[in-house]
Amino acid sequence: MLQRTERGQLKTVLVAGGAGFVGSHLCDALLAKGCRVIAVDCYLTGSEANIRPLKNHPNFRMIEKDICDLKVIDEPVDEIYNLACAASPPAYQADPVHTMMTCVVGTGNLLAIAQANGASFLQASTSEVYGDPEEHPQREDYRGNVSCTGPRACYDEGKRAAEALCFDMLRAGRVDARVVRIFNTYGPRMAPDDGRIVSNLVVQALSGEPLTIYGTGEQTRSFCFVSDLVAGLVKLMEVDPNPGQPVNIGNPGEFTINELADMVLAMVPTRSRIVHHPLPMDDPQRRRPDIDRAKELLGWEPRVALAEGLRQTVDWFSSTMPPEIRRRAGLPPIVPSRPRTDAPLSLGA
Ligand code: NAD
Ligand code: UDP
Numbered sequence: 621m622l623q624r625t626e627r628g629q630l631k632t633v634l635v636a637g638g639a640g641f642v643g644s645h646l647c648d649a650l651l652a653k654g655c656r657v658i659a660v661d662c663y664l665t666g667s668e669a670n671i672r673p674l675k676n677h678p679n680f681r682m683i684e685k686d687i688c689d690l691k692v693i694d695e696p697v698d699e700i701y702n703l704a705c706a707a708s709p710p711a712y713q714a715d716p717v718h719t720m721m722t723c724v725v726g727t728g729n730l731l732a733i734a735q736a737n738g739a740s741f742l743q744a745s746t747s748e749v750y751g752d753p754e755e756h757p758q759r760e761d762y763r764g765n766v767s768c769t770g771p772r773a774c775y776d777e778g779k780r781a782a783e784a785l786c787f788d789m790l791r792a793g794r795v796d797a798r799v800v801r802i803f804n805t806y807g808p809r810m811a812p813d814d815g816r817i818v819s820n821l822v823v824q825a826l827s828g829e830p831l832t833i834y835g836t837g838e839q840t841r842s843f844c845f846v847s848d849l850v851a852g853l854v855k856l857m858e859v860d861p862n863p864g865q866p867v868n869i870g871n872p873g874e875f876t877i878n879e880l881a882d883m884v885l886a887m888v889p890t891r892s893r894i895v896h897h898p899l900p901m902d903d904p905q906r907r908r909p910d911i912d913r914a915k916e917l918l919g920w921e922p923r924v925a926l927a928e929g930l931r932q933t934v935d936w937f938s939s940t941m942p943p944e945i946r947r948r949a950g951l952p953p954i955v956p957s958r959p960r961t962d963a964p965l966s967l968g969a
Contacts, residue, residue, distance in 0.1 A: 622654040625698055630656040630679065632696060634739075636687050636730055637703030639666030641809045642744070642802075642846060646701060647671060649850050651679055658697065662686040664718075665706045670809050687726030688718075690733070697737050699857055702730050703744045705779075709772065709900065710815035716774035723778030724785070731789050731797065740796040742857045743786045745866060747803040747907055748776045757874075757908040760801065760866050770902040783866065790864065798863065800856050803870025803909045807846030807929060808936035818843065818930070821881055822937050825888040828949030835899030837878035842908045844871040845929030848922040855918040863917050870909035871922040883927065887934050889952055 623631040633650050637643040638659025643666065650657050656679040659671060663684065674680040683693075687704045705722050706712040712719040727743060734741040750758045751766030766776045786797035806818035813823075824831050852869035875883075881894060914920045938946075938954035946953060 629696075630654075631698045632656040632658065633699045633701065634658045634660060634693060634697045634730075634733075635701045635703065636660045636726070637666065637705065637744070638682070639663060639668065639671050640703060640707075641666070641670070641807070641811065642805060642849060643701075643703040644670035644809055645807070645846050645850050646703065646853060647674060647680070649854060651677055653854075655679070657681070658683060658693065658695075660685055660687060660690060661704065665708070665711045665811060665814060667811065686722075687729055688721050690726070690729050692736075693733055697733070697739050699740045699742070700730055700734050701742045701744070701853065701857065702727055705744070705775075707746075708814040708816045709775075712775040713771050716771070719774040720778040723775070723782045727782040727785055731785060731795050734795045734797070735789070740798070740857060741786065741789075742798045742800060742853060743782055744853075745779050745783050745799050745801045746775070747801055747868070747870065747909065748772065748904075749780050749783065749801060750904075750907070751776060752902060752904040753906065756906050757872065757910040758868065759910040760868055760913055767902050771900070772902050790862070796862055798856050799866040800853060801866050801868045801909075802849060803844055803868065803907065804841045805844045805846055805849045805870075807933055809846075810933075812937065812941070817841065817877060817880065818933060819937070821884045822888070822930075822934055823941070825884050825890040825892050826934070826938055826941055826954070827945045828891050828951050830895040831881050831884070831892050832897050833877055833881060833894055834897050834903065837881065837894075837896070838876050839899075839903065840874045840876050840906045840908065841880075842870050842872055842874045843880070843926050843929070844869070844922055845924035845932075848924050852914060852918065852920045855920050859918055863913075865913075867914050867917065868909040868911055869914055869920070870911065871924075871926070872908055872911055873926055874906075874908040875926065883930055884934075887930060888954070891949070891951065
């Protein structure tokens with residue numbers, strides 16, 4: 621069923637960061653809902669492979685551009701999702717000035733495009749706005765404990781500034797802006813080398829390399845499967861009225877990094893052993909979302925348990941990894957629990 625606007629045209633949705641891990645799944649979901657989708661991405665951390673299956677879709681268009689340089693879009697748009705920003709700590713710290721500019725200048729450019737088009741706007745913010753939290757679990761009204769000078773500041777403070785821009789534009793009546801605070805999300809299409817914990821552990825186990833744990837591994841995170849996140853993003857964009865306040869989207873199941881590593885080792889036949897590396901500066905010690913607001917305002921809660929999502933993630937990485945990597949490491953091939961597919965993940969009801 622195609623989604624049409626009051627003008628009778630196809631609803632056109634711009635996804636900034638559309639070639640990234642989350643963005644490409646969002647593009648799939650929006651096309652499946654019958655929207656026209658314009659992805660904008662500069663391929664900083666995303667990849668052409670993530671959107672290759674969409675290239676011939678009649679309702680899909682790709683624009684290769686940095687959002688810091690994006691001033692106009694040459695066709696009307698009805699909604700803008702801003703997911704453009706490196707998300708993994710090594711990636712966003714590689715060029716911290718560009719990360720900050722992406723958050724501030726890039727978000728400002730997209731908000732201006734939203735205003736010019738009368739489009740609704742959804743900003744992908746992050747649990748990093750809570751920093752190394754002193755309140756647990758994290759509710760949206762907690763103001764956070766963020767270093768504004770440390771190595772994570774380009775991202776944490778950049779995202780906080782982007783939130784401020786969104787709420788200023790909303791209060792001024794200029795843009796129907798919405799803000800989601802995303803907690804650690806994982807799944808197929810994470811870049812194998814982007815340095816985040818789930819992709820690192822799975823790729824290391826599959827290739828027989830040591831599993832790297834930073835610090836004691838007793839720090840915690842709460843892991844959300846990507847289909848659950850995408851369902852939450854779409855609900856927040858579509859909910860009426862605009863909540864006018866940020867909404868946490870994440871899975872409240874909380875695990876230590878040691879527990880996560882044990883799950884990966886139990887799932888992947890491997891010779892890998894655990895090695896410890898120093899804990900990066902300002903690494904948050906505990907993180908778990910309070911999702912009461914998402915439940916109440918969006919009727920949203922996650923459906924995919926970590927064991928199930930991790931299984932799908934392992935299957936995807938093993939099906940995309942060249943088989944000689946396991947052969948060279950003297951490891952048996954992985955038998956996937958389901959056939960490989962490039963089809964979009966089910967978003968549930
Ligand atoms: P990702 O790195 O896979 O995707 C980000 C995409 O944005 C990439 O395709 C990248 O090339 C593109 N990009 C980066 N800077 C850009 C720029 N200046 N102009 C145009 N494109 C640019 O990361 P992801 O996990 O898919 O994250 C998507 C969004 O969600 C990010 O904004 C991130 O901050 C936010 N987020 C993600 C998580 C998570 O756990 N995945 C958690 C919190 C917040
Ligand atoms: N981490 C780890 N080994 C790795 C990568 C990350 O122990 O190979 C730790 C990291 O120090 C942090 C947690 O895992 O405590 C989550 O890291 P990630 O980069 O995935 O996300 P973030 O720190 O942004 O939540």
